[in-house]
Amino acid sequence: MDSASGPDPGEAGPSSKGSTEAAAPPPSRYESQKRRDWNTFLQYLKNHKPPLTLARCSGAHVIEFLKYLDQFGKTKVHVSECPHFGQPSPPAPCACPSKQAWGSLDALIGRLRAAYEEHGGKSDSNPFGAKAVRIYLRDVRESQAKARGIPYEKKKRKRPSSSAPDRGAGGDDGDGSGAGGGELTVG
Ligand SMILES: [Zn+2]
Numbered sequence: 180m181d182s183a184s185g186p187d188p189g190e191a192g193p194s195s196k197g198s199t200e201a202a203a204p205p206p207s208r209y210e211s212q213k214r215r216d217w218n219t220f221l222q223y224l225k226n227h228k229p230p231l232t233l234a235r236c237s238g239a240h241v242i243e244f245l246k247y248l249d250q251f252g253k254t255k256v257h258v259s260e261c262p263h264f265g266q267p268s269p270p271a272p273c274a275c276p277s278k279q280a281w282g283s284l285d286a287l288i289g290r291l292r293a294a295y296e297e298h299g300g301k302s303d304s305n306p307f308g309a310k311a312v313r314i315y316l317r318d319v320r321e322s323q324a325k326a327r328g329i330p331y332e333k334k335k336r337k338r339p340s341s342s343a344p345d346r347g348a349g350g351d352d353g354d355g356s357g358a359g360g361g362e363l364t365v366g
Contacts, residue, residue: 209290216287217294220244233300238309241291245284245315252279257326265328281320288312 206214223244224231231240255269256278263269279287292307302308324330 213290213294216290236306238306238311241306241312242315249278252277254278254280256323264326267328281323285316
């Protein structure tokens with residue numbers, strides 16, 4: 180079978196047996212989202228030119244992946260020339276690009292970071308935990324806050340880096356555009 184662009188639900192993945200879930204309860208929303216994200220990332224690596232293996236994946240590649248995902252984003256991010264720049268709810272449509280909301284990317288990185296280690300990756304070489312990725316996310320947050328007039332300070336929240344159970348998957352990031360929060364829509 181050829182690899183169509185859509186991520187497949189991941190059933191019958193011969194190479195991806197991780198946990199022993201014979202009689203385990205059905206995976207939580209977080210768990211299944213994590214699995215989907217992981218498959219999406221592996222698919223991305225497979226389609227990467229030149230081909231990329233997980234072992235050679237760096238923070239820079241992760242950032243590349245996040246930028247690639249922007250094309251599927253639904254969060255309008257105004258360019259600084261746009262008259263709506265800095266307005267949380269613009270009165271009229273504009274031609275600014277849509278991107279992945281920062282909250283979605285942040286949640287995604289958290290899931291992929293966990294998935295990487297669940298699949299045997301070492302935490303000190305975890306590309307999803309790379310400093311460059313953190314800096315990139317911070318920049319995205321700041322620029323989106325500016326462009327969309329959202330004070331991100333109001334929702335500062337602590338989160339344990341590893342075990343983040345179903346925490347609303349970022350859907351609460353106050354963006355009125357119905358971006359669907361942590362759910363990434365690809366393909
Ligand atoms: Zn605009």
